[in-house]
Amino acid sequence: MSRTPTYAAELRAALSRAMRGVDERELARVTEVLVARYRSVKPASSPILASGVHVAAYAAYRMPATHAALSRVLEAVADRGVAPRSLLDLGGGTGAAAWAAAGAFPSLESLTVLDQVEAALALGRDLLADAPSPALANATFRRAVAGAWPDDQADLVTVSYVLSELDEHQQDALVRDAMRRGRVVVVAEPGTPDGYGRVIRVRTALLAAGWTLLGPCPHEAECPLLHSDWCHFAARVSRSAEHRRIKGAELSYEDEKFSWVAGAAPGVLDSQVTQATPGRIIRHPLKRKGLVEFQVCRTDGTAGREVVSKKAGERYRKARDAEWGDTLP
Numbered sequence: 001m002s003r004t005p006t007y008a009a010e011l012r013a014a015l016s017r018a019m020r021g022v023d024e025r026e027l028a029r030v031t032e033v034l035v036a037r038y039r040s041v042k043p044a045s046s047p048i049l050a051s052g053v054h055v056a057a058y059a060a061y062r063m064p065a066t067h068a069a070l071s072r073v074l075e076a077v078a079d080r081g082v083a084p085r086s087l088l089d090l091g092g093g094t095g096a097a098a099w100a101a102a103g104a105f106p107s108l109e110s111l112t113v114l115d116q117v118e119a120a121l122a123l124g125r126d127l128l129a130d131a132p133s134p135a136l137a138n139a140t141f142r143r144a145v146a147g148a149w150p151d152d153q154a155d156l157v158t159v160s161y162v163l164s165e166l167d168e169h170q171q172d173a174l175v176r177d178a179m180r181r182g183r184v185v186v187v188a189e190p191g192t193p194d195g196y197g198r199v200i201r202v203r204t205a206l207l208a209a210g211w212t213l214l215g216p217c218p219h220e221a222e223c224p225l226l227h228s229d230w231c232h233f234a235a236r237v238s239r240s241a242e243h244r245r246i247k248g249a250e251l252s253y254e255d256e257k258f259s260w261v262a263g264a265a266p267g268v269l270d271s272q273v274t275q276a277t278p279g280r281i282i283r284h285p286l287k288r289k290g291l292v293e294f295q296v297c298r299t300d301g302t303a304g305r306e307v308v309s310k311k312a313g314e315r316y317r318k319a320r321d322a323e324w325g326d327t328l329p
């Protein structure tokens with residue numbers, strides 16, 4: 001959880017530059033409005049990012065966090081052997097998933113971000129002036145509304161923190177649209193019980209269509225946490241001084257909780273993707289003298305405790321470095 005996402009520093013520098021000249025008091029005021037809005041689970045009847053200041057506030061206080069979460073997710077997908085050449089990001093806003101994908105997949109050649117809010121797309125384009133990779137620098141930001149996405153096809157389609165703004169019918173339609181356009185689809189949501197619930201619906205839709213899960217689940221049986229808990233992970237995000245000021249926060253970091261699922265269309269697995277994961281770490285590991293204790297989701301569809309002791313040699317050394325969200329060493 002403490003690993004720094006690729007391009008986090010570059011994104012932060014780009015955001016600082018883009019925020020120069022924006023009234024900080026206004027940013028702080030609108031940030032409060034957005035924090036309250038995102039806490040509510042009501043679908044949006046009009047765009048939440050309603051003005052240029054809303055977009056700036058979103059980018060300043062949320063984008064580092066959604067970037068950190070997506071970086072963890074996409075790195076886990078990259079570990080499965082996925083190496084996309086093209087990315088389509090639906091509801092991509094200011095481009096957090098595009099930045100994360102550029103960091104996770106050096107194979108990417110073309111990145112397209114689609115969103116309904118022109119001001120978000122404009123800020124996303126502006127941030128590209130500091131893009132750390134040529135593919136990201138050439139990313140395209142285009143206006144499109146869910147239900148009327150253009151017919152682009154891509155190796156990877158991301159839907160990052162979008163479903164919560166839609167009703168269930170629109171969520172299902174968006175996931176179908178993503179599956180029609182992508183060979184691999186990744187959906188991430190806030191790591192709350194509601195966010196997990198939406199992710200479970202996506203998981204069910206992927207499996208019903210014969211897709212293979214790439215993560216986080218190491219199996220395709222019912223989620224063992226379904227009736228007792230919720231599957232989520234955390235990414236540590238360091239806060240800049242500006243970020244702390246506009247959020248009225250004191251700590252120099254925050255932990256972004258997220259839930260996610262990724263699937264590959266039939267046939268993709270054979271040609272591209274490596275072995276299934278041996279088990280997913282679903283809580284902070286407890287590191288004690290001579291042993292590491294994990295809560296793990298296992299390949300047999302159960303969840304429970306696994307202990308790796310010093311006697312395990314190399315496996316123990318890997319276990320000491322393993323973090324919540326990693327695969328079990």
Ligand SMILES: C[S@@+](CC[C@H](N)C(=O)[O-])C[C@H]1O[C@@H](n2cnc3c(N)ncnc32)[C@H](O)[C@@H]1O
Binds near residue numbers: 047
């Ligand atoms: C919480 S933001 C997430 C932005 C970005 N994906 C991220 O992870 O930072 C939700 C985004 O979804 C977009 N969105 C919501 N409903 C949409 C719709 N019906 N059509 C297109 N975009 C939509 C919003 O404009 C906003 O940019």
